[in-house]
Amino acid sequence: MNCRVCKQRAAVEIRRHNAAFCPDHFVEHVQRQVARTIHDYEMFGPDDRLLLGVSGGKDSLALWDILTGLGYAVDGVYLHLGIGEYSSESLILTEQFAAERDLALRVVDLPVDYGFSIPQAAATQGRSACSVCGLSKRYLLNDAAAGYDALVMGHNLDDEAATLLGNVLKWNTEYLGRQAPVLPAVEGLARKVKPLIRVAERETAAYAVLRGIEYEVEECPMVAGNTINRLKERMSVLEANSPGVKQQFLFGFFERGAGHFEVGEKTELGSCRSCGSPTTGDVCAFCRVRDRATHPLEVRES
Amino acid sequence: MKVVLRHPRREVVVEGPSIVRDLLAHLDIVPESVLVIRGNELLTRSDKVEDDDTIELRPVISGGM
Numbered sequence: 161m162n163c164r165v166c167k168q169r170a171a172v173e174i175r176r177h178n179a180a181f182c183p184d185h186f187v188e189h190v191q192r193q194v195a196r197t198i199h200d201y202e203m204f205g206p207d208d209r210l211l212l213g214v215s216g217g218k219d220s221l222a223l224w225d226i227l228t229g230l231g232y233a234v235d236g237v238y239l240h241l242g243i244g245e246y247s248s249e250s251l252i253l254t255e256q257f258a259a260e261r262d263l264a265l266r267v268v269d270l271p272v273d274y275g276f277s278i279p280q281a282a283a284t285q286g287r288s289a290c291s292v293c294g295l296s297k298r299y300l301l302n303d304a305a306a307g308y309d310a311l312v313m314g315h316n317l318d319d320e321a322a323t324l325l326g327n328v329l330k331w332n333t334e335y336l337g338r339q340a341p342v343l344p345a346v347e348g349l350a351r352k353v354k355p356l357i358r359v360a361e362r363e364t365a366a367y368a369v370l371r372g373i374e375y376e377v378e379e380c381p382m383v384a385g386n387t388i389n390r391l392k393e394r395m396s397v398l399e400a401n402s403p404g405v406k407q408q409f410l411f412g413f414f415e416r417g418a419g420h421f422e423v424g425e426k427t428e429l430g431s432c433r434s435c436g437s438p439t440t441g442d443v444c445a446f447c448r449v450r451d452r453a454t455h456p457l458e459v460r461e462s
Numbered sequence: 463m464k465v466v467l468r469h470p471r472r473e474v475v476v477e478g479p480s481i482v483r484d485l486l487a488h489l490d491i492v493p494e495s496v497l498v499i500r501g502n503e504l505l506t507r508s509d510k511v512e513d514d515d516t517i518e519l520r521p522v523i524s525g526g527m
């Protein structure tokens with residue numbers, strides 16, 4: 161198999177584009193896809209202050225590398241979730257990456273700064289680890305993004321397509337109305353952008369390897385209940401039979417579907433009695449999780 | 463050849479040489495689900511692997527995020 165551009169031996173095949181690339185031209189291809197996404201969806205400009213959520217995984221580290229390569233100055237924030245070795249290893253890899261490239265990295269430590277870990281929280285709530293983890297990450301990232309023009313997220317094509325499928329399977333119209341490459345800032349919530357949505361998961365992994373990026377390869381020990389991962393596995397079967405179907409599904413939705421689910425009148429957001437962040441209730445979901453996780457006995461007694 | 467698998471990390475030995483496509487079929491692995499890594503090289507389905515190679519089959523779905 162040979163590179164579409166230079167005809168040298170190919171390192172990566174992209175079946176949905178009916179193409180293969182050598183290492184250099186693959187890296188260039190991915191960077192171009194990201195640049196085009198940033199441009200097409202008017203995600204940000206060269207003077208914007210950008211904060212990237214980094215996990216130590218391939219997607220966020222590859223994206224940090226790509227954005228830096230494209231000339232953007234991007235700070236990173238790592239959320240230490242207290243998931244044993246998985247968290248500490250991912251942190252080391254993230255710190256190494258940032259140090260080698262002289263990038264600014266901030267670490268938010270859930271156990272130290274907020275008094276609980278994801279495993280602790282999961283044990284004290286009636287919900288899955290991933291759901292507690294997801295809402296905690298959204299809260300902490302939004303909080304960290306104060307003062308920045310945009311919060312940049314490393315979600316790739318497969319993440320977004322699987323999330324879309326999950327929302328369609330449940331006809332979760334509210335979430336469908338909010339799934340977009342760019343989420344504009346609203347009162348108390350940072351602008352969110354996803355520059356990797358045109359790059360498939362296999363391609364971000366290949367990019368990371370070809371760029372010599374050391375990332376966390378092992379899985380989160382709590383991943384078993386992760387519905388997005390299960391949906392991804394199902395979708396990869398469809399993709400194997402008809403390459404390109406994932407991208408058609410996602411971008412067809414952005415172009416022709418999403419408009420039908422646009423959120424009408426926004427629900428009034430109040431502020432959380434405990435932390436002041438925007439919420440529809442009295443106390444926000446994160447503060448409720450935190451409360452139960454840090455006072456498990458009192459909750460059980462009441 | 464030595465084949466390194468992940469999630470969790472483990473090793474198996476496969477009689478080589480082979481073609482990546484056949485190696486993956488032999489191990490019952492969907493080609494799109496892994497990167498085939500030899501040293502700091504990525505291999506495609508049509509590449510040849512030798513008996514004395516060490517090959518890592520690295521899943522592309524990251525467990526977590």
Ligand code: SF4
Nearest residue numbers: 290293380383526527
């Ligand atoms: S697998 Fe679940 S618990 Fe682990 S990092 Fe992902 S969302 Fe969090």
Ligand SMILES: [Zn+2]
Nearest residue numbers: 163166182185
């Ligand atoms: Zn080339």
Ligand SMILES: [Zn+2]
Nearest residue numbers: 432435444447
């Ligand atoms: Zn709160």
